[in-house]
Amino acid sequence: MNIKVFTGIVFLCLATVSAKSQQQDWKVDASVILEKISEPDFPDRIFKISSETVKENVADVINKKIDECSKAGGGKVVLASGEYFCEGPLILKDNVNLHLEKNTKLVFSQKPEDYLPVVLVRWEGTEAWNYSPFIYASDVENIAITGKGIIDGNGSAEESFREWRPLQKKxxxxxxxxGKNGVPVNERVFGKGHFLRPQLIHLLNCKNILLEDITIKNGAFWLIQPTYCDNITVRGVKVDSRFINNDGVDIDSDTNVLIENCNFNTGDDFVAIKSGRDQDGWRVNKPSKNILIRNCVSENCLHGISFGSELSGGIENVICQNLTFKKVRSYGVQFKSNKDRGGYLKNVILDNIQIDTAETCISFTNQYHSYSGGNNPTAFENILIRNLKCNIAQEKAISMIGLPEMPIQNVKLENVTIQKSGELSVVDNVINMSFINVKY
Structure with missing residues (x-):
C-alpha cells in the first residue's frame, strides 16, 4: 500500500484496521427504497402508428396520438416497426406509454427551429427557457417509454446540435x-440565437415513470434527465452514445429511483447523480435521495458512477450494487464538488463494484474545477465502499482530497482490492476513516 498522508488527516494507514474509529450510526436499506417505487399502470387501449401510413411530420402525428390517448384516459401509443424521422419534439402526457416495437427506429432532426418554442428546462443545474428536448414532459404523471426500439438523437449527423458545444461558453x-444573481426564471430565455444544446429525454416535475428496454444512441448532450421527479424505474435500457457530455442517466433532484439491468456505453458518466448548481440549486432546494442502482454493466465510459458536481440541493440515501465497468477512461467512482456548491452528500453505499481499468479507481474532491470564488464547501459524510475490485488504476488507486475547513468524514473501505496502480495514492483532510482488508 503506497499512500501519501498530508497534514490535517486523521487516518490509520494499515491494510486491515479495526472499524472502531468509525461508528456507523446511519443506514441505507435497499428494501426501504424499493417499497416507495412502483411502475405506472396503463389501460389496455392501443393507439398504433405505422411508418407506412404517415404522410406528414412524424412528430405531429405522434403528438396527436399522445394527446388522443391521454384524453381517452390513457393507454399505449405504439410505433410499429419501421423508421420515423421526427422534425420536432415529442411531448408526453398523463397516462401514456410510448412504445417502440422491435425494429423501430425513431430519429430526430437537427434543425434548431424544429425545437421551438422554448420550454422550461434545467440546464447543467440551472433553470432556463431553452430549445425543447427531443422527448419532453412537464408536470405529468404515469408515463413510460418502452419497447425494443431505438431512439436515435442523430448527433452523428454532419450538421448537429453537437457542433454547438464549442459555441456555448457565452x-x-x-x-x-x-442563477447566481437570482434573475427570475421567466427572464432566462435562450433558444433562437443561443447555443445551449437540448437534452434528448428530459422529464420535469413528473411522477410515476418507467423507461424499459429501449436503446438510445447518438445524443448531442445529456441523454436521460429526470428532474424534480418521483418514483422512477429505468430497467433494461441500453445506451450507446459516446460523444462528449453523453451521460447514461442524470438523476437530478429526484426521489425514489431504481436503475437496474442496464448497459450504458457513454462518452461521459455511466450515471451521474446531481441536484442543482450553486445559488439556483439552493433556491430550488430539492435533493436527490432514495436511489438504488444495481446489476448494470458498462463496457466503455469516461467515468463510472459519479456524484456531483452540481449537488447544491444535496444527495442522500444512495445504494449502488453489482456494477461492472470494463473500461473507464478516467474515474471509476467519483465524488466531486467545490466551494461554490454548498449542499451535502451523505449516506452512500457502494457494494460489489468490478472495474477492469480506470485512470483513478476511487476519487473524492471538494476542489473540483469551475470554482468561482465562493465560500460554501460541501459536506461529504457517511460513505461505505465495500467489495470493490479493480484490476488496473493507471494513475492513482485512491485520491481523497477534502478541505481543512470541511474535511470528508466517516468513510469506510472494506474488502477493496486494486491489483495495480501507477502513482502514489493521496488522502488529505479526511477524518474518521477506516480500512478493512484493503489492498493496493
Whole structure:
C-alpha cells in the first residue's frame, strides 16, 4: 500500500484496521427504497402508428396520438416497426406509454427551429427557457417509454446540435450568472440565437415513470434527465452514445429511483447523480435521495458512477450494487464538488463494484474545477465502499482530497482490492476513516 498522508488527516494507514474509529450510526436499506417505487399502470387501449401510413411530420402525428390517448384516459401509443424521422419534439402526457416495437427506429432532426418554442428546462443545474428536448414532459404523471426500439438523437449527423458545444461558453456563463444573481426564471430565455444544446429525454416535475428496454444512441448532450421527479424505474435500457457530455442517466433532484439491468456505453458518466448548481440549486432546494442502482454493466465510459458536481440541493440515501465497468477512461467512482456548491452528500453505499481499468479507481474532491470564488464547501459524510475490485488504476488507486475547513468524514473501505496502480495514492483532510482488508 503506497499512500501519501498530508497534514490535517486523521487516518490509520494499515491494510486491515479495526472499524472502531468509525461508528456507523446511519443506514441505507435497499428494501426501504424499493417499497416507495412502483411502475405506472396503463389501460389496455392501443393507439398504433405505422411508418407506412404517415404522410406528414412524424412528430405531429405522434403528438396527436399522445394527446388522443391521454384524453381517452390513457393507454399505449405504439410505433410499429419501421423508421420515423421526427422534425420536432415529442411531448408526453398523463397516462401514456410510448412504445417502440422491435425494429423501430425513431430519429430526430437537427434543425434548431424544429425545437421551438422554448420550454422550461434545467440546464447543467440551472433553470432556463431553452430549445425543447427531443422527448419532453412537464408536470405529468404515469408515463413510460418502452419497447425494443431505438431512439436515435442523430448527433452523428454532419450538421448537429453537437457542433454547438464549442459555441456555448457565452450562453453557459450568462445562465450561470443569472442563477447566481437570482434573475427570475421567466427572464432566462435562450433558444433562437443561443447555443445551449437540448437534452434528448428530459422529464420535469413528473411522477410515476418507467423507461424499459429501449436503446438510445447518438445524443448531442445529456441523454436521460429526470428532474424534480418521483418514483422512477429505468430497467433494461441500453445506451450507446459516446460523444462528449453523453451521460447514461442524470438523476437530478429526484426521489425514489431504481436503475437496474442496464448497459450504458457513454462518452461521459455511466450515471451521474446531481441536484442543482450553486445559488439556483439552493433556491430550488430539492435533493436527490432514495436511489438504488444495481446489476448494470458498462463496457466503455469516461467515468463510472459519479456524484456531483452540481449537488447544491444535496444527495442522500444512495445504494449502488453489482456494477461492472470494463473500461473507464478516467474515474471509476467519483465524488466531486467545490466551494461554490454548498449542499451535502451523505449516506452512500457502494457494494460489489468490478472495474477492469480506470485512470483513478476511487476519487473524492471538494476542489473540483469551475470554482468561482465562493465560500460554501460541501459536506461529504457517511460513505461505505465495500467489495470493490479493480484490476488496473493507471494513475492513482485512491485520491481523497477534502478541505481543512470541511474535511470528508466517516468513510469506510472494506474488502477493496486494486491489483495495480501507477502513482502514489493521496488522502488529505479526511477524518474518521477506516480500512478493512484493503489492498493496493
Amino acid at each position: 450562453d453557459q456563463n450568462k445562465l450561470r450568472e443569472m
